Amino acid sequence: MIFSTLDELRAACRDLPAGDEAAAAEAIARQGQLTKPPGSLGRLEDLAIWLARWQGRAIPRLDRIGIVVFAGNHGIAARGVSAFPIEVTAQMVANYAAGGAAINRLAEAAGAALSVVSLDLDVPTADFTRAPAMDDAAFLAAVSAGYGAVAPDLDLFAVGEMGIGNTTAAAALCAALLGGGGSRWVGRGTGVDDAGLVRKREAVDAGLARHAGRVADPLAVAAALGGRELGAMLGATLAARRHRIPMLLDGFVATAAVLPLARLAADGLAHCRAAHVSAEPGHKAVLSALGLTPLLDLGMRLGEGTGAATAMLLARAAIACHAGMATFAEAGVAEKTV
Ligand SMILES: O=C(O)c1ccc[n+]([C@@H]2O[C@H](COP(=O)([O-])O)[C@@H](O)[C@H]2O)c1
Numbered sequence: 239m240i241f242s243t244l245d246e247l248r249a250a251c252r253d254l255p256a257g258d259e260a261a262a263a264e265a266i267a268r269q270g271q272l273t274k275p276p277g278s279l280g281r282l283e284d285l286a287i288w289l290a291r292w293q294g295r296a297i298p299r300l301d302r303i304g305i306v307v308f309a310g311n312h313g314i315a316a317r318g319v320s321a322f323p324i325e326v327t328a329q330m331v332a333n334y335a336a337g338g339a340a341i342n343r344l345a346e347a348a349g350a351a352l353s354v355v356s357l358d359l360d361v362p363t364a365d366f367t368r369a370p371a372m373d374d375a376a377f378l379a380a381v382s383a384g385y386g387a388v389a390p391d392l393d394l395f396a397v398g399e400m401g402i403g404n405t406t407a408a409a410a411l412c413a414a415l416l417g418g419g420g421s422r423w424v425g426r427g428t429g430v431d432d433a434g435l436v437r438k439r440e441a442v443d444a445g446l447a448r449h450a451g452r453v454a455d456p457l458a459v460a461a462a463l464g465g466r467e468l469g470a471m472l473g474a475t476l477a478a479r480r481h482r483i484p485m486l487l488d489g490f491v492a493t494a495a496v497l498p499l500a501r502l503a504a505d506g507l508a509h510c511r512a513a514h515v516s517a518e519p520g521h522k523a524v525l526s527a528l529g530l531t532p533l534l535d536l537g538m539r540l541g542e543g544t545g546a547a548t549a550m551l552l553a554r555a556a557i558a559c560h561a562g563m564a565t566f567a568e569a570g571v572a573e574k575t576v
Pocket residue numbers: 319320321322399400401402403404405406426427428429430488489490491492516517518521538539540541542
C-alpha cells in the first residue's frame with residue numbers, strides 16, 4: 239500500500255482487524271488437555287495461544303518466518319551522538335548481504351528468511367535540531383516501503399534496523415510521545431562516552447523544543463524526529479497487523495518506531511509481543527509505557543532484529559509443545575483431581 243497523506247496513513251492505523259478469538263479459545267482448550275499441570279509451561283503457553291489468535295489456527299505453524307532489516311541514515315549523527323561514523327550503516331548493509339552479521343546467523347538459527355531494505359542511505363535525514371528530519375512525502379515513502387516489504391502469508395514476522403545515530407532519534411520520539419526530556423530517554427547506544435551522552439541529551443532536548451508544535455500528532459512527530467528506517471518499521475508493523483501476522487518487537491529503536499501506532503489505536507500492537515528488553519535504558523521505560531513484558535532479558539543492545547530472532551527460538555519451543563505433545567486422553571495419563 240502506498241500512503242500519500244498523513245490522514246490516509248492515520249486512517250489505516252485506525253482500521254485494524256481483530257485476532258481470531260475462536261482459534262485462541264481452541265488453543266487455550268488444547269493447552270488444558272496436554273500432559274502437564276495446567277499453566278506449567280508458563281509464557282510458552284501464552285506464546286502458542288497468541289500465535290493461534292493471530293494466525294487463525296488452533297494449532298499454529300512456523301513454516302514461513304520473515305525478518306526484514308531496514309537501514310537509514312540520520313543527519314543528527316553529525317552532532318557526535320554515536321560512537322561510530324555514519325559510513326558504518328552502508329558497510330553493515332554490505333555485511334548483511336555477505337552473511338557476516340549477527341542477524342544473518344540468528345535468522346538462520348531461527349529458521350527465518352532475512353531480507354534487507356536500504357532507504358536512501360546517500361541522503362541522510364535532516365538534523366532534527368534544525369529542521370524536521372523528513373518532510374511528509376519522505377516519511378510517507380518510508381512508511382509505504384515498509385508496508386510493501388511484508389509478505390502477506392507469513393506465520394511470524396519481525397523487523398530490525400541499522401542506522402548510525404538512530405538511538406538519538408528513537409529517544410526523541412519517545413520523549414515527544416511519552417514525556418520526559420532527553421535525560422529520561424537517552425542511553426549509550428553503540429557506546430558513546432560521557433561527553434557523547436551529554437550531546438545526545440542536548441540534541442533530544444533541542445529537537446523537542448524545535449518541534450513542540452507537533453506533539454499532538456504522533457505521525458507528524460515521527461516525521462520530524464524519527465528516521466526512514468523507523469518510518470519503514472512503522473509501516474511494516476501496520477502491514478503485519480492488517481495481514482494478521484503475529485510479530486515480535488525487537489529493541490529500543492524498533493519499539494520506539496511503533497509508538498505512533500499504539501498512540502493512534504489503543505490495541506494497535508495487540509499482534510505484537512516484546513521479544514526482549516535491550517540494555518539501552520529507554521527500552522525498559524517504553525515497554526512499560528506500552529504494557530509489554532519482554533520475553534528475554536539478555537543484556538543485548540545490537541538492534542538489527544537480533545533480539546526478535548532470538549525470541550523466535552522460543553516461539554518454536556512453544557509450538558513444538560503445543561502441536562506435538564500428547565493429550566491426557568491420548569497418553570492415558572490421569573488428569574488433575576482437585
Ligand atoms: O535497538 C536497540 O535496543 C539498540 C540499542 C543500541 C544500539 N542499537 C543499534 O546501534 C545503532 C544506533 O546506535 P547509535 O549509538 O549510533 O545511536 C543502530 O544501528 C541500532 O541498530 C540498537
